[in-house]
Amino acid sequence: MQIKLGIVEDDAEIRSGFQKLLANSENFSAIITYDNAEDFMKNYINEQFDVVLMDIQLPGISGIECIKSIYDKNLKPQFLICSVYEDDDNIFNALCAGAVGYILKNSSPEKLLEGIIEVYQGGSPMSGEIARKVIKTFRNDNNPAPTSSHLSLLTAREKEILDLLSKGYRYKEIADLLFISIKTVRPHIRNIYEKLQVSSRMDAVNKVYGKR
Numbered sequence: 538m539q540i541k542l543g544i545v546e547d548d549a550e551i552r553s554g555f556q557k558l559l560a561n562s563e564n565f566s567a568i569i570t571y572d573n574a575e576d577f578m579k580n581y582i583n584e585q586f587d588v589v590l591m592d593i594q595l596p597g598i599s600g601i602e603c604i605k606s607i608y609d610k611n612l613k614p615q616f617l618i619c620s621v622y623e624d625d626d627n628i629f630n631a632l633c634a635g636a637v638g639y640i641l642k643n644s645s646p647e648k649l650l651e652g653i654i655e656v657y658q659g660g661s662p663m664s665g666e667i668a669r670k671v672i673k674t675f676r677n678d679n680n681p682a683p684t685s686s687h688l689s690l691l692t693a694r695e696k697e698i699l700d701l702l703s704k705g706y707r708y709k710e711i712a713d714l715l716f717i718s719i720k721t722v723r724p725h726i727r728n729i730y731e732k733l734q735v736s737s738r739m740d741a742v743n744k745v746y747g748k749r
Contacts, residue, residue, distance in 0.1 A: 539566035543586040545577045574603035593620040608635040638662040661737045668705035687745045690732040703742045
């Protein structure tokens with residue numbers, strides 16, 4: 538695995554910390570940093586990043602505006618938000634703009650690295666607090682009964698995993714709860730997405746459990 542990573546973060550200390558942390562991993566072919574969205578946008582097409590770690594609050598164009606602008610140009614980026622903000626508006630706006638994951642800056646170094654790799658492999662990583670807020674938005678708490686026609690497509694293990702996904706658990710947490718490896722969890726989740734014809738955790742939960 539050789540990931541070309543872009544980091545857009547205006548705080549020099551945090552940006553340097555991310556770079557030093559991730560440079561110690563053998564998973565990256567290159568790590569290129571920017572302190573503002575404008576410079577990143579000028580170089581994005583030429584660099585062809587696999588994953589971009591994006592802050593929200595930036596000088597000038599915000600991270601959310603930057604993501605939306607790139608998506609509006611019909612590009613196919615993989616943006617992972619890394620922010621201190623955990624309010625509903627920022628989460629919702631970032632995901633609607635095109636971010637595929639959302640983790641908090643107080644996440645452990647291990648979870649940050651795991652999140653980037655998860656995005657590269659097609660996942661949608663979220664900090665536990667963020668995932669629970671997202672799921673509450675898409676799940677009908679007053680009528681949480683799943684749609685049997687959709688559940689009938691899944692194996693017993695896939696149903697267990699989908700239920701845990703709906704509760705906001707991360708891949709590693711699911712693996713620990715079910716006493717299996719994370720390498721076993723990922724194929725199950727890919728199968729769930731394929732059977733339900735969806736591409737993300739939110740879509741899968743929404744399809745089975747319904748919206749508000």
